[in-house]
Amino acid sequence: MGEAERASVAIEHGILSYRRLRGEWEGFLRLRVGDIRVIFRIDFEYKIIYIYLIHYRECLQIT
Numbered sequence: 851m852g853e854a855e856r857a858s859v860a861i862e863h864g865i866l867s868y869r870r871l872r873g874e875w876e877g878f879l880r881l882r883v884g885d886i887r888v889i890f891r892i893d894f895e896y897k898i899i900y901i902y903l904i905h906y907r908e909c910l911q912i913t
Contacts, residue, residue: 878902 868881871889881888889903 882907 868879871878871880875889878889878891881890885907887903887905887907888901890899890901892899
């Protein structure tokens with residue numbers, strides 16, 4: 851199974867989830883992978899993903 855197929859399976863089964871952030875983090879997205887959170891932004895014009903934080907859920911206080 852390739853990377854894209856694994857990602858699709860993970861999203862379908864709720865292992866991965868993402869949401870848009872609000873407030874001071876407006877324009878950023880939060881990806882959840884188990885207990886790990888990734889805060890990132892996508893530049894669609896240049897097709898670049900900027901990753902700002904990777905942290906365990908207990909330590910991250912972002913709404």
